[in-house]
Amino acid sequence: MTGTKRVKLKPGDTIGILGGGQLGRMLAMAAARLGLRCQVFSPDPDSPAFDVVLNATCAEYADVEALELFANDVDVITYEFENVPAAAALVLDARRPVLPNRKILETTQDRLAEKDFVTRLGIGTAAYADVTSVASLREAIVRIGLPAVLKTRRFGYDGKGQAIIREGDDIAKVWTSLETKAAILEAFVPFEREISVIAARSAEGQVECFDVTENEHRDHILKVSRAPAAIPDALAEEARNVAGKIADALDYVGVLAVEMFVLANGTGPKVLVNEIAPRVHNSGHWTLDGASVSQFEQHIRAIAGWPLGKPVRHGEVVTMTNLIGEEINRYQEWLTVPGATIHIYGKGTPRPGRKMGHITEVLPARDK
Ligand SMILES: Nc1ncnc2c1ncn2[C@@H]1O[C@H](COP(=O)(O)OP(=O)(O)O)[C@@H](O)[C@H]1O
Numbered sequence: 001m002t003g004t005k006r007v008k009l010k011p012g013d014t015i016g017i018l019g020g021g022q023l024g025r026m027l028a029m030a031a032a033r034l035g036l037r038c039q040v041f042s043p044d045p046d047s048p049a050f051d052v053v054l055n056a057t058c059a060e061y062a063d064v065e066a067l068e069l070f071a072n073d074v075d076v077i078t079y080e081f082e083n084v085p086a087a088a089a090l091v092l093d094a095r096r097p098v099l100p101n102r103k104i105l106e107t108t109q110d111r112l113a114e115k116d117f118v119t120r121l122g123i124g125t126a127a128y129a130d131v132t133s134v135a136s137l138r139e140a141i142v143r144i145g146l147p148a149v150l151k152t153r154r155f156g157y158d159g160k161g162q163a164i165i166r167e168g169d170d171i172a173k174v175w176t177s178l179e180t181k182a183a184i185l186e187a188f189v190p191f192e193r194e195i196s197v198i199a200a201r202s203a204e205g206q207v208e209c210f211d212v213t214e215n216e217h218r219d220h221i222l223k224v225s226r227a228p229a230a231i232p233d234a235l236a237e238e239a240r241n242v243a244g245k246i247a248d249a250l251d252y253v254g255v256l257a258v259e260m261f262v263l264a265n266g267t268g269p270k271v272l273v274n275e276i277a278p279r280v281h282n283s284g285h286w287t288l289d290g291a292s293v294s295q296f297e298q299h300i301r302a303i304a305g306w307p308l309g310k311p312v313r314h315g316e317v318v319t320m321t322n323l324i325g326e327e328i329n330r331y332q333e334w335l336t337v338p339g340a341t342i343h344i345y346g347k348g349t350p351r352p353g354r355k356m357g358h359i360t361e362v363l364p365a366r367d368k
C-alpha cells in the first residue's frame with residue numbers, strides 16, 4: 001500500500017470520510033467524542049452525515065479537483081461504503097493515507113475475488129462458480145446443484161442483484177433478469193443461523209473482535225441483531241479466528257465485518273464465510289449502547305493510529321432492531337420503552353426498504 005506513513009492523529013485533526021450515509025454520520029459522531037473533526041465527501045446533497053459535520057464536500061467521486069481539495073483539507077481518509085471507485089481512491093491515496101488501504105476495495109468489491117481470497121486462506125465458503133453467460137450458468141448448475149443463488153459480482157446489497165434458482169426454474173429467464181455478464185453462482189447454504197463478527201485491527205496488528213452477533217433478515221434486509229450469538233463458545237472462537245485471519249491477511253487497518261453462515265451439527269465445517277464488508281456494519285450497531293467501545297469508535301481509533309479499546313459488553317444480551325421505511329414514523333412509541341435507545345438517521349422520505357434508524361436494547365445481567 002502507498003499510505004505506509006504511520007498515521008498518528010491528535011485531537012483537533014481532521015478525518016475525511018467518503019460517503020454520507022448513516023454509517024458516515026455515526027463515524028463522525030464517534031470521532032467528535034474523541035475530539036477529532038470530520039469532513040464528509042458525498043455526491044448526495046441530502047446526505048445524513050452532512051448534518052453532523054462542519055465541513056462537507058458535495059461532489060461526484062469522478063470530480064478530481066474536488067477530491068484533491070478534499071484531500072488537502074484532511075489528515076487521513078476513510079470510507080463508509082465498499083464501492084468507492086478505484087480511480088477516486090487512487091487520486092486520494094496520492095495525497096493522504098487512505099485507510100483501510102485501497103487494495104482491499106479490489107477484493108471486497110467483487111464477490112468472485114472475495115471468495116477466491118477467502119478460499120486461499122483455507123476458510124470455507126459455499127461452493128461457487130464464475131458465471132458469464134447462460135451456457136456457463138448451466139455448467140455451473142451441473143457442478144453445484146440446486147437450489148443455488150445467482151449473484152452479480154459487483155454492487156449487490158440488501159439482497160439486490162441476487163436470484164435463487166430452484167429445480168424447474170427457467171434458467172435463461174433468471175440469467176436475463178440479472179442484467180449482467182459477471183456473476184457467481186453459489187450453492188444454497190441450509191444454514192442454521194447467520195452470524196457476523198465485527199473486528200477491528202490497528203496499524204500495529206492488534207485485533208479486537210466484538211462478541212459474535214446473530215442476525216435475522218427480513219426481505220433480505222437486516223432486521224434484528226442479537227449479541228452474543230446463541231452458539232457454543234468454541235464456535236464463537238472459531239468465528240472470531242476467521243475474522244482475525246482475514247483482517248491480518250488484508251493488512252487491514254480499521255473495522256471490518258465478516259458475515260458467516262452457521263451450519264447445523266454434523267454437516268461439515270461449522271462456519272462458512274458469506275461476505276466481507278470493509279467498513280463498519282449494520283450488525284455492529286448494538287455496540288453503540290451495548291459495549292464500552294462502539295464499532296465506530298474502534299474504527300476511528302484504528303485509522304487515527306490510537307490503541308484499540310478492549311470492548312466489554314454491557315448486560316447479558318443486547319439487541320438491535322432496524323427501523324425500516326415507514327417504521328420510523330412510529331419513533332414516538334419507542335421514546336418511552338424502558339431500556340430502549342433510539343437512533344434516528346435524519347434521512348428524508350421513508351421509502352420501503354430504506355434504513356431510517358435503529359433501536360438498541362440492553363438486557364441487564366441477572367444477579368448471580
Ligand atoms: N449461498 C447462500 N445460501 C443461503 N442463503 C444465502 C446465500 N447467499 C445469500 N443468502 C441470503 O441472502 C442474504 C444476502 O446475501 P449477501 O450475499 O449477504 O448479499 P448482500 O448482503 O450484499 O445483499 C444473506 O444474508 C442470506 O440470508
Ligand SMILES: [Mg+2]
Nearest residue numbers: 158259274275
Ligand atoms: Mg450480506
